[in-house]
Amino acid sequence: MSKSPGEFHLIERLLKRLGPGRRAILGPGDDCAILPPARARQLLTIDSMVEDVHFKLAWGTPEALGARALTVNLSDIAAMGGKPTVCVVNLAVRDGLGLRFFDRMYEGLRKAAARAEVEVVGGNITRAGALAITIALLGEVRGAALRRDSARPGDTIYVTGTLGDAAAGLRILSGRLRILSGRLRARAAARKFLVSRFLQPTARLKAGLALARIKPAPSAVDLSDGLWQDLGHILERSGAGAEIDAGALPLSAAYRATIGDDPALALGGGEDYELLFCLRHAVAAPALTRRLGVRVSRIGRITSSGTAVLLDERGSVRGGAPPLHGWDQLRSRLSG
Amino acid sequence: MSKSPGEFHLIERLLKRLGPGRRAILGPGDDCAILPPARARQLLTIDSMVEDVHFKLAWGTPEALGARALTVNLSDIAAMGGKPTVCVVNLAVRDGLGLRFFDRMYEGLRKAAARAEVEVVGGNITRAGALAITIALLGEVRGAALRRDSARPGDTIYVTGTLGDAAAGLRILSGRLRILSGRLRARAAARKFLVSRFLQPTARLKAGLALARIKPAPSAVDLSDGLWQDLGHILERSGAGAEIDAGALPLSAAYRATIGDDPALALGGGEDYELLFCLRHAVAAPALTRRLGVRVSRIGRITSSGTAVLLDERGSVRGGAPPLHGWDQLRSRLSG
Numbered sequence: 001m002s003k004s005p006g007e008f009h010l011i012e013r014l015l016k017r018l019g020p021g022r023r024a025i026l027g028p029g030d031d032c033a034i035l036p037p038a039r040a041r042q043l044l045t046i047d048s049m050v051e052d053v054h055f056k057l058a059w060g061t062p063e064a065l066g067a068r069a070l071t072v073n074l075s076d077i078a079a080m081g082g083k084p085t086v087c088v089v090n091l092a093v094r095d096g097l098g099l100r101f102f103d104r105m106y107e108g109l110r111k112a113a114a115r116a117e118v119e120v121v122g123g124n125i126t127r128a129g130a131l132a133i134t135i136a137l138l139g140e141v142r143g144a145a146l147r148r149d150s151a152r153p154g155d156t157i158y159v160t161g162t163l164g165d166a167a168a169g170l171r172i173l174s175g176r177l178r179i180l181s182g183r184l185r186a187r188a189a190a191r192k193f194l195v196s197r198f199l200q201p202t203a204r205l206k207a208g209l210a211l212a213r214i215k216p217a218p219s220a221v222d223l224s225d226g227l228w229q230d231l232g233h234i235l236e237r238s239g240a241g242a243e244i245d246a247g248a249l250p251l252s253a254a255y256r257a258t259i260g261d262d263p264a265l266a267l268g269g270g271e272d273y274e275l276l277f278c279l280r281h282a283v284a285a286p287a288l289t290r291r292l293g294v295r296v297s298r299i300g301r302i303t304s305s306g307t308a309v310l311l312d313e314r315g316s317v318r319g320g321a322p323p324l325h326g327w328d329q330l331r332s333r334l335s336g
Numbered sequence: 337m338s339k340s341p342g343e344f345h346l347i348e349r350l351l352k353r354l355g356p357g358r359r360a361i362l363g364p365g366d367d368c369a370i371l372p373p374a375r376a377r378q379l380l381t382i383d384s385m386v387e388d389v390h391f392k393l394a395w396g397t398p399e400a401l402g403a404r405a406l407t408v409n410l411s412d413i414a415a416m417g418g419k420p421t422v423c424v425v426n427l428a429v430r431d432g433l434g435l436r437f438f439d440r441m442y443e444g445l446r447k448a449a450a451r452a453e454v455e456v457v458g459g460n461i462t463r464a465g466a467l468a469i470t471i472a473l474l475g476e477v478r479g480a481a482l483r484r485d486s487a488r489p490g491d492t493i494y495v496t497g498t499l500g501d502a503a504a505g506l507r508i509l510s511g512r513l514r515i516l517s518g519r520l521r522a523r524a525a526a527r528k529f530l531v532s533r534f535l536q537p538t539a540r541l542k543a544g545l546a547l548a549r550i551k552p553a554p555s556a557v558d559l560s561d562g563l564w565q566d567l568g569h570i571l572e573r574s575g576a577g578a579e580i581d582a583g584a585l586p587l588s589a590a591y592r593a594t595i596g597d598d599p600a601l602a603l604g605g606g607e608d609y610e611l612l613f614c615l616r617h618a619v620a621a622p623a624l625t626r627r628l629g630v631r632v633s634r635i636g637r638i639t640s641s642g643t644a645v646l647l648d649e650r651g652s653v654r655g656g657a658p659p660l661h662g663w664d665q666l667r668s669r670l671s672g
Contacts, residue, residue, distance in 0.1 A: 025377060029573065030484050031415040031558055032379035034477065041361060043368040044457060046424040046472055050464045079367040088382040090426075090470045121380060128386045129465050134426045136382055136472030141370065148366045222367055237365065 021119035023086050033121035035086060035138075043139035045076040051094075051131040059173045060199040062101050063108030067200065069133040070112045072224065074203035075273040079222035081146040081212025082139040084205070086121045087113070089135050092128035105133075116205060144217035146208065146277065151219035151238035155278035155302040158285070160204050160294045162252040163227055167269020168259055169198030190254035197252075201273040207292040211277055220277040226270040231308055234278065241305030247313045250297040267310070278302055357455035359422050369457035371422060371474075379475035381412040387430075387467040395509045396535040398437050399444030403536065405469040406448045408560065410539035411609040415558035417482040417548025418475040420541070422457045423449070425471050428464035441469075452541060480553035482544065482613065487555035487574035491614035491638040494621070496540050496630045498588040499563055503605020504595055505534030526590035537609040543628040547613055556613040562606040567644055570614065577641030583649045586633040603646070614638055 021027055026034035049055060049069050057065075070087065077084045089109070093102070113120055118137070172191050204222075211218050219238060221230045227249075235242055249266045251259075259265055288296040300311075312318040357363055362370035385391060385405050393401075406423065413420045425445070429438070449456055454473070508527050540558075547554050555574060557566045563585075571578055585602045587595075595601055624632040636647075648654040 026481070026483065031412040032381040032418070032475065034416070034481050035378040035380060037377055038374040041373055042371040044371060044422065044424055044472075044474070045368040046426045046458065046460050046470070048426045048428065048460060048462050048470070050428060050462055052465070053463050076367040080370070082368070086380065088380055088472055090382045090384045090472075092384065092386060092468065122382065124382050124384060126384050126386055127389050128468065129388070132428065132464065132468070134382070134384070134470045136380075136424055136426075138380070138474075139368065145362070145370050147362065220367075 021121065023119040024121040028120070028122045033086070033088065035121070038140060040140040040142050041145070043077055043080050043082040043141055043145070044136070045073055046134065046136040047072045047076065048132060048134040056173075057131070061108070062104035063111070064199045066105035066108030066110075066133070067112035069135055070109055070116070070118070070137075071201050071203050071273065073135045073137040074116050074118070074205060075201070075222040075224065077137060077139040078203050078205045078208035079146060079220050079275055080139070080141060081143065081208045081217070081220070082141040083209065084116050084118045084137055084139040086119045087135050087137040089120055089123040089133065091123065091125045092130070092132040092134075093125060094128055094131050097131065116203070141212065143212045144215075146211055146218055146220035147237075148219060148221050148234050149237035150217065151234050151240050151278040151302045152280065153240055153302050153304040155219070155280055156282040156298060157231075157242060157244070157276065157278050157300040157302060158288060158296050158298050159223070159227070159250065159274055159276045160207050160292065160296055161272065161274040162250045162255065162295070163223070163272055163274065164255055164259070164263070164266035164269045165194050165197035165252050166201060166271040166273075167198075167226070167265040168255055169194035169196070170271070172258075173198065187257055190257040193252070193254040194258060198271060201271065203273055204275045204292075204294060207275055207294050210292045211275070214279065216280050218277040218279050220275055223272045223274045223276055224270055226268045227276065228267045228308065229270070230276060234276070235306075235308060238302070239306075241303040242300055242308045243303055244300040244308065244310050246310050246318055248297060248299045250295065250299075357457065359455040360457040364456070364458045369422070369424065371457070374476060376476040376478050377481070379413055379416050379418045379477055379481070380472070381409055382470065382472040383408045383412065384468060384470040392509075393467070397444070398440035399447070400535045402441035402444030402446075402469070403448035405471055406445055406452070406454070406473075407537050407539050407609065409471045409473040410452050410454070410541060411537070411558040411560065413473060413475040414539045414541045414544035415482060415556050415611055416475070416477060417479065417544045417553070417556070418477040419545065420452050420454045420473055420475040422455045423471050423473040425456055425459040425469065427459065427461045428466070428468040428470075429461060430464055430467050433467065452539070477548065479548045480551075482547055482554055482556035483573075484555060484557050484570050485573035486553065487570050487576050487614040487638045488616065489576055489638050489640040491555070491616055492618040492634060493567075493578060493580070493612065493614050493636040493638060494624060494632050494634050495559070495563070495586065495610055495612050496543050496628065496632055497608065497610040498586045498591065498631070499559070499608055499610065500591055500595070500599070500602035500605045501530050501533035501588050502537060502607040502609075503534075503562070503601040504591055505530035505532070506607070508594075509534065523593055526593040529588070529590040530594060534607060537607065539609055540611045540630060543611055543630050546628045547611070550615065552616050554613040554615050556611055559608045559610045559612055560606055562604045563612065564603045564644065565606070566612060570612070571642075571644060574638070575642075577639040578636055578644045579639055580636035580644065580646050582646050582654055584633060584635045586631065586635075
């Protein structure tokens with residue numbers, strides 16, 4: 001694809017920032033990157049962040065934006081129990097953004113890549129009406145991969161971290177927190193935590209690698225679309241159902257301080273980038289927490305029913321479970 | 337990233353169309369695709385086509401659009417002397433495009449992938465203000481890769497196919513042919529040929545593989561940004577200069593019938609997706625044409641001068657060589 005002088009300038013700046021790497025035989029600057037042969041099975045994923053769809057520039061720093069574009073891809077590798085290796089970046093740039101912005105964005109991306117031991121081996125820059133960052137990420141998996149289609153009735157369901165924080169953070173950023181919450185003023189520290197969980201999510205790479213050492217390999221998915229929807233992916237691919245204990249959903253103190261005890265955002269809110277996984281042989285949550293290096297909560301079990309139900313504290317089916325695709329509907333109300 | 341019900345529906349349709357493949361252990365539908373270990377060195381590239389930047393929907397069929405999005409990536413693999421293997425597709429969809437459109441676009445992509453023996457192993461769909469198709473493509477290279485940095489003074493420069501046809505086709509589509517040409521009415525067949533060279537380019541995969549068998553490995557680049565600009569990439573990376581014989585530039589009969597003998601579009605016009613390559617030991621063009629399976633023309637030589645010059649028929653430096661980045665400036669006039 002053709003480039004303008006400004007686009008070439010951007011590419012050259014990117015090349016200089018990235019420097020030579022160890023994983024690639026030939027990095028950015030040619031028609032393709034050249035990678036050494038891969039001894040392990042490989043993972044490949046692609047994900048995109050589009051301005052005014054997934055983010056607004058006013059919400060955070062360029063550095064956080066660059067890091068987040070990689071993190072959403074790292075999370076896909078984590079959910080397969082893999083280790084990320086190299087990526088290529090497609091940047092769609094619009095008018096009105098200066099070199100300083102892109103320098104800072106690249107710096108965030110570079111640091112996130114370094115933390116995850118990922119090398120940016122190539123890229124492409126194009127013009128567009130809105131800023132968009134699309135990253136394709138390769139990884140490798142040495143044990144059994146964590147697949148969506150391997151959950152079986154009787155499996156115990158767990159999640160890492162806490163749920164709904166990113167969705168609450170997005171509501172704060174959008175100025176729409178009041179829609180869900182009667183508590184009009186949350187404490188500043190709680191709000192800051194929730195916003196940071198949206199702007200600076202963590203991919204659970206170490207947890208994914210630890211899960212891949214468990215036999216039989218757990219079924220797993222990352223929580224990008226929201227617990228209910230992503231659980232639905234596992235149930236659909238595995239041909240199973242699930243019971244989720246509403247009272248067991250891990251809510252952060254900041255979530256409770258801001259949203260209250262209503263688990264709607266924890267069930268339907270997306271972009272936490274935590275892992276949901278299913279174990280054939282149940283393990284106590286504290287032991288898993290130690291093994292995975294991140295808080296783990298046991299939230300339910302896989303059934304043969306074919307659908308997901310939400311149980312209240314007495315084990316009765318509780319109303320108010322969000323429909324599938326709940327997060328996007330919530331988000332449309334935010335951004336619409 | 338979160339999805340709307342419509343986006344999920346699109347993904348499901350895509351999955352059904354693509355079906356199970358042989359190259360992937362696990363194809364679309366999980367967090368990542370799983371690929372078998374790679375014995376050969378791998379190639380990785382990413383490229384993007386954005387509505388109203390690279391194409392207008394009114395210009396061609398959805399099938400051609402889907403095929404072209406893959407072809408521009410295949411061309412990068414061809415330019416390295418590699419064989420493409422698998423790809424992932426990020427589709428940014430805007431309002432106002434129906435399922436029928438995407439079905440047809442996928443069909444074009446699927447057929448182009450099948451022709452190139454490429455498997456679509458995963459994808460992602462997001463909303464955006466404009467339609468954009470971004471593809472990351474993996475390939476493998478068994479011999480020496482064709483790099484941009486290996487041209488040496490004395491090398492002979494060749495190109496495949498004819499030059500400037502796609503740029504002329506874009507001018508016809510944009511209704512701006514008259515800017516360059518005094519010939520206001522080109523014959524319908526010639527116009528049709530030029531337009532098809534823009535809408536339905538061919539990646540020179542077989543030629544690239546044949547070039548990779550030549551020793552020492554030729555330096556090569558694909559002509560996406562225009563001959564002058566892409567030659568510049570080789571010169572910059574190789575630290576060399578070049579002399580190009582204006583009279584040797586291969587112009588199609590349709591180009592001559594429409595544009596005349598002015599080589600400006602052949603020098604500066606992009607998106608032909610032909611290959612430019614440099615041989616240490618010169619070979620007659622007819623012999624190369626047979627070996628590569630596509631017309632090959634000898635157009636000049638690499639020098640130690642550090643710059644590129646255009647020579648007229650008497651070997652004198654000719655004015656009128658486009659500046660670097662010429663194509664994009666031309667195109668800005670088209671679309672601006």
